[in-house]
Amino acid sequence: MNIPAPRRHWHAPKHARYLGPHDDDAPLDVTLVLRRRGEAPPAAAWPLHPPMRRADFGARCGADPADLDRARDFARTHGLQETGCQPHRRALHLRGPAAALQRAFGVRLGHYQPEDGGAPFVGCAEAPALPEGVIAVLGLDRRPVARPQFRKPLAQPSRSYTPLQLGQLYGFPAGDGGGQGVAIIEFGGGYQESDLATYFQSLGLAKTPTVTAVSVAGGQNQPGGDADAEVMLDIEVAGALAPAAKFAVYFAPNTDQGFYEAISQAAHDDTHKPSVMSISWGGPEDSWTGASRDAMQSALQDAVALGVTVAVAAGDSGSSDGEDDGQPHVDFPASSPYALACGGTRLVANGSAINSETVWNETRANEGATGGGVSTAFPLPDWQQDAGVPRAPDGSAGRGVPDVAGDADPRTGYQVRVDGEDQVIGGTSAVAPLWAALLARLNQQLGAPLGDAHAAIYQIGGKAFRDVTVGDNGDYQAGTGWDACTGWGSPDGQTLLDALTALGGSSGSA
Missing domain, CATH: 3.40.50.200 (Peptidase S8/S53 domain)
Incomplete structure (x- = not known):
């Protein structure tokens, strides 16, 4: 059974004006970031700890296959299409209409206008509910971050x-x-x-x-x-x-x-x-x-x-x-x-x-x-x-x-x-x-x-x-x-x- 993870700290986009709900049902692309399998990798640090080889990283620190299976089941249940997956990076890419994404993650998407006159963007005012094994879903909220x-x-x-x-x-x-x-x-x-x-x-x-x-x-x-x-x-x-x-x-x-x-x-x-x-x-x-x-x-x-x-x-x-x-x-x-x-x-x-x-x-x-x-x-x-x-x-x-x-x-x-x-x-x-x-x-x-x-x-x-x-x-x-x-x-x-x-x-x- 998919048990949602606890919702993390979230806040509505700062310095932006809410323009109304996001009614466009054109597909949106999101990235699920999964937790690691096993323990966190040690940092390479001169001179005591050499770096891990990229070729070995996925098997030791990539996504757990069971977590990946659960995330794919979650996507199918909610009518979301898988567009790519890099298990070594713990990234699963999904695409779906806004309505399906809102139901899947329990959010309301809206349009926001930055105070500085920048381009409007799609954002959400509450934290997404995440399936088990997922630490973040990125792409639902498209506020400029940097x-x-x-x-x-x-x-x-x-x-x-x-x-x-x-x-x-x-x-x-x-x-x-x-x-x-x-x-x-x-x-x-x-x-x-x-x-x-x-x-x-x-x-x-x-x-x-x-x-x-x-x-x-x-x-x-x-x-x-x-x-x-x-x-x-x-x-x-x-x-x-x-x-x-x-x-x-x-x-x-x-x-x-x-x-x-x-x-x-x-x-x-x-x-x-x-x-x-x-x-x-x-x-x-x-x-x-x-x-x-x-x-x-x-x-x-x-x-x-x-x-x-x-x-x-x-x-x-x-x-x-x-x-x-x-x-x-x-x-x-x-x-x-x-x-x-x-x-x-x-x-x-x-x-x-x-x-x-x-x-x-x-x-x-x-x-x-x-x-x-x-x-x-x-x-x-x-x-x-x-x-x-x-x-x-x-x-x-x-x-x-x-x-x-x-x-x-x-x-x-x-x-x-x-x-x-x-x-x-x-x-x-x-x-x-x-x-x-x-x-x-x-x-x-x-x-x-x-x-x-x-x-x-x-x-x-x-x-x-x-x-x-x-x-x-x-x-x-x-x-x-x-x-x-x-x-x-x-x-x-x-x-x-x-x-x-x-x-x-x-x-x-x-």
């Missing part, structure tokens, strides 16, 4: 840097990312190959990095909109600093279904085989439904088990993360304990030397500030126990954000090319691909993927970072050691490589 974390300066800045200059300033170790795959996750926009070729040639790169667009859940490489700035920034920053890596850009719709599918498909991609993932999109932690967060967590956990380090932008709206309730918030998926959360600094350099580096906070000038704070959704991880993370706003011991940092102030931003135009762009959006390129070089030099890098980074601590001790992001103040503005600080790349190498040697595994 925003790109880039900032353009309001006026032409007096200081800006190429990615190569920042790699030099941050002491990136030798290497070009050869042998590494880098996944870049996008939810809109696109790139033009001619722009990439022009940009990389302007930097003096001998070869344009290899970039492949991957369509996810109907998403496409579609240049011509505002999100192009995000896509081009991500590719150009990471590509300039790891030009021999193979880049795959996963384009998906900006929904919980699209976000889950993009991460899951990238993590399990046995063609492009990424060892690093860069995500520069996110939304306030409490804007996600519980089931959506659970599904995303399962995909991120897959990624780190498979040896993929996931670098995620921490947000560009300070400690409030853009919320208007007067309380501090952190951004998800940066707040996930499986994400390497990347905060932002303001960097002032003279030639090849850094003069000063402070917390990025240009709130008074309406030019953003680094995200950072303490999660109310995820408890304090073991590797963060001694970092001095303050209590979460609800008084609990939560995961501290960010872990690391890099230049993000649009007034000291990155020189990039977007849609045929040279521009300067900042934001923690730039820090995630900066760290993705550094991670690719580290993997190349170590000869093995870092996977979940948290335990190693927190063990190394401040020894391999430029500690940023001046500034705040609103509710949190920078200080010595880890803080909720810039984490451990910006990288000293070669020192970080040396420290990781020493860890490997001390474990007897390198």
